[in-house]
Structure formats: C-alpha cells, structure tokens
Amino acid sequence: MKNYIKLLALFLLAGVTFVFAADQTPEPSHGITYPKGWQSWSTIAVSHRTDNNTLRVILGNDVAVNAARTGNTNPWPDGAILGKVVWKDVQLENWQAATVPGDFVHAEFMFKNSKKYSESYGWGWARWLGLEQKPFNKGTEVCTSCHTPVKDRDWVFTDPAVLPE
Amino acid sequence: MKNYIKLLALFLLAGVTFVFAADQTPEPSHGITYPKGWQSWSTIAVSHRTDNNTLRVILGNDVAVNAARTGNTNPWPDGAILGKVVWKDVQLENWQAATVPGDFVHAEFMFKNSKKYSESYGWGWARWLGLEQKPFNKGTEVCTSCHTPVKDRDWVFTDPAVLPE
Numbered sequence: 001m002k003n004y005i006k007l008l009a010l011f012l013l014a015g016v017t018f019v020f021a022a023d024q025t026p027e028p029s030h031g032i033t034y035p036k037g038w039q040s041w042s043t044i045a046v047s048h049r050t051d052n053n054t055l056r057v058i059l060g061n062d063v064a065v066n067a068a069r070t071g072n073t074n075p076w077p078d079g080a081i082l083g084k085v086v087w088k089d090v091q092l093e094n095w096q097a098a099t100v101p102g103d104f105v106h107a108e109f110m111f112k113n114s115k116k117y118s119e120s121y122g123w124g125w126a127r128w129l130g131l132e133q134k135p136f137n138k139g140t141e142v143c144t145s146c147h148t149p150v151k152d153r154d155w156v157f158t159d160p161a162v163l164p165e
Numbered sequence: 166m167k168n169y170i171k172l173l174a175l176f177l178l179a180g181v182t183f184v185f186a187a188d189q190t191p192e193p194s195h196g197i198t199y200p201k202g203w204q205s206w207s208t209i210a211v212s213h214r215t216d217n218n219t220l221r222v223i224l225g226n227d228v229a230v231n232a233a234r235t236g237n238t239n240p241w242p243d244g245a246i247l248g249k250v251v252w253k254d255v256q257l258e259n260w261q262a263a264t265v266p267g268d269f270v271h272a273e274f275m276f277k278n279s280k281k282y283s284e285s286y287g288w289g290w291a292r293w294l295g296l297e298q299k300p301f302n303k304g305t306e307v308c309t310s311c312h313t314p315v316k317d318r319d320w321v322f323t324d325p326a327v328l329p330e
Contacts, residue, residue, distance in 0.1 A: 024330075039207065039234075039328050039329075040207045040230075041207070042204065042205045042206070042207070043208055043222050043224065043250075045265060045266055046211045046220050046221070046222050046265070046266060047220075047257070047263050047264065047265045048213040048220065048254075048263065048264040049260075049262055049263045049264075050262050050263075050264070051262035051263075055211050055212075055213065056211070057208050057211050057222060057326075059208065065205075069204075085208075085326075085328070087326055087327070089213075092212070092322065094314045094315050094318075094322055095214075095314070095322060097214055097215050097216035098212050098213065098214045098215075098216075098322075099212065099213040099214075099215070100210060100211070100212045100323075100324065100326075101210055101211060101324075101326035101327070103327070104326075104327045104328065104329065107329070128329075130329075131327070131329045132329070133329045149259045149260070150259050153259075157257065157259055157260060157263075158265075159265065159266075161222075161250075161252055161265075161266035161269070162252070162266070162268070162269045162296070163204050163250070163269065164204075164269065164272070164293075164295075164296045164297070164298045
C-alpha cells in the first residue's frame with residue numbers, strides 16, 4: 001500500500017512539474033506563439049537609436065539568416081522570423097567612449113507568412129516586454145505604422161550587416 | 166588514350182579545386198587557427214564606440230555563451246572563445262536617429278586556455294582584417310595593452326547583455 005502511495009505522489013509531482021514547466025512559456029502576442037530559443041539565433045545586424053537611447057541586436061531564425069546572407073530579402077521568404085532585442089544604452093565604465101547594453105527593454109519579432117498574414121503586409125507582428133516577457137497586445141497597427149517608411153523594403157528597416165564568408 | 170587524358174585532366178581539376186577550397190581558410194593570427202563558423206555563434210552583447218565610430222557585436226562559442234548566461238565569467242572557463250565583430254557606423258536612411266553597420270572592419274577573438282596561453286594572461290589573442298580576413302600578426306601586446314583597464318575582469322570589457330531566460 002505504501003508503495004502505491006509513493007507511486008501516486010511521484011505521478012502528482014511529475015504532473016505539477018510538467019504544468020510548472022509549461023507555464024514558463026510567455027502567452028501569445030497578437031495571437032502569435034512565443035518563438036522559444038531565439039536567444040541562440042545568429043546575428044543579422046545591430047543598431048543604436050539615439051532618439052530613445054537604446055541598443056539593439058537583430059537576430060534571425062535559420063530561414064531568415066540564410067535569406068540575409070544570400071541577399072534574398074525583398075521579399076523575405078515565408079518562414080523567416082526576424083527578432084529585434086532591445087536594451088537601454090549605458091556608458092561603459094572601463095571605456096568611456098563606448099555605449100553598451102543596460103536594462104533589457106523588450107524583444108520584438110516579425111514572422112513572414114505571405115498568406116497567413118496577408119492582412120498585415122505578409123508579416124505577423126509580435127512583442128514581449130521586459131524580463132518577464134509580458135505579451136504586447138495593443139494591435140499590429142502600432143507596429144506597422146512605425147514601419148511604414150520601409151514598406152517598399154518588405155516592411156523591414158534592417159540591412160543585413162556585411163560579413164566575411 | 167583520349168580517355169586517359171580526360172581522366173588525368175579530371176584528377177588535376179579535382180586537385181586544383183581541393184587546394185583552392187583549402188586556401189579559403191584564412192592563415193593563422195598570432196599562431197591561432199581561424200575559428201571557422203563564428204558567423205553562426207550566439208550574441209553575448211553589442212556596443213557602439215564613438216571614439217572610432219564603430220558598431221560591434223560580441224559573440225561566443227558554446228562554452229562562452231553558456232558561461233555568459235550562467236554568470237561564470239571571472240574567470241571565463243577554458244575553451245571559451247569570445248568574438249568581437251566590428252563595422253564602421255553609418256546613419257540609417259529610413260530612420261535618421263538610428264546608427265547601423267556600414268563597412269566591415271575586422272573580427273577579433275580571445276581564446277581562453279589558462280595553461281596554453283599563460284604568458285598572455287590566459288588568453289590567445291587573434292584578429293582577422295577586412296572581408297578578405299587577413300591575419301593580424303603585430304603581436305599580442307597590441308591587444309593586451311588596450312585591455313589592461315580590465316585586467317581584474319579576466320581581461321574582458323564585455324558584460325553579457327541581460328536576457329530573459
């Protein structure tokens with residue numbers, strides 16, 4: 001009998017662990033599932049914005065990185081995901097003329113699928129705020145209005161940074 | 166006879182192709198082998214230097230990225246390789262307050278091996294210049310003299326940028 005109780009306890013524990021683990025994934029933004037693992041993606045470019053004092057790295061999934069490095073970016077291919085990771089900028093203590101990442105602001109993503117997202121110019125637009133990665137759900141118009149200056153560049157600001165092969 | 170000549174030509178062609186392919190890997194810098202595939206490494210940080218107008222991304226191999234993300238950076242573990250990829254900065258045409266990568270300048274690397282590189286503070290120091298990745302061989306003193314302000318930080322300027330898990 002004791003063994004049955006132990007076994008039951010083990011199953012319950014496993015169940016709780018599973019639910020807890022499942023809860024770690026942030027909720028969707030604009031109906032889009034969180035792109036787990038983006039922290040390991042390769043770099044496409046970087047940027048520094050002096051209007052809001054932020055430093056950024058632009059990352060991509062395999063489809064996006066391959067497109068970036070073969071010049072296949074207008075339009076970007078379906079399946080490409082571009083990520084922009086944003087930090088407040090701070091002065092580097094040991095090299096005063098260098099600006100480096102401070103507080104984490106948000107990570108935002110563009111998901112290319114010309115059919116699925118035909119009503120938002122072929123892209124799904126998503127953003128997760130802060131280290132807790134709280135989903136942004138104020139409407140894709142917030143994203144697309146800002147990206148309008150680059151509507152002729154498939155709505156993407158980023159030029160892939162030049163790299164040696 | 167004609168077939169023999171064809172066969173010979175084929176072998177010669179294969180040999181030339183092989184030599185040509187082998188030649189694609191840049192020569193060593195300070196005796197250190199070129200770290201092929203760094204273009205796919207994950208991001209550790211970014212920076213913007215206004216003293217020489219360059220934007221940078223700091224990348225790492227798996228050992229370095231794991232160390233960065235677990236706070237294991239003073240000292241960095243043996244096997245860690247840190248890469249700094251440098252571009253001249255330019256103003257983004259479609260967003261005037263943004264600075265983005267222009268011409269590629271160089272990629273430079275620190276290879277942690279406390280025994281092998283004990284005479285240069287536990288690190289191998291290497292740099293490859295321009296898109297042709299010409300090896301820099303003017304001596305590791307050029308590198309270490311610049312890094313002296315951070316000798317108490319295991320000779321590394323970079324603080325890994327904060328990321329959500």
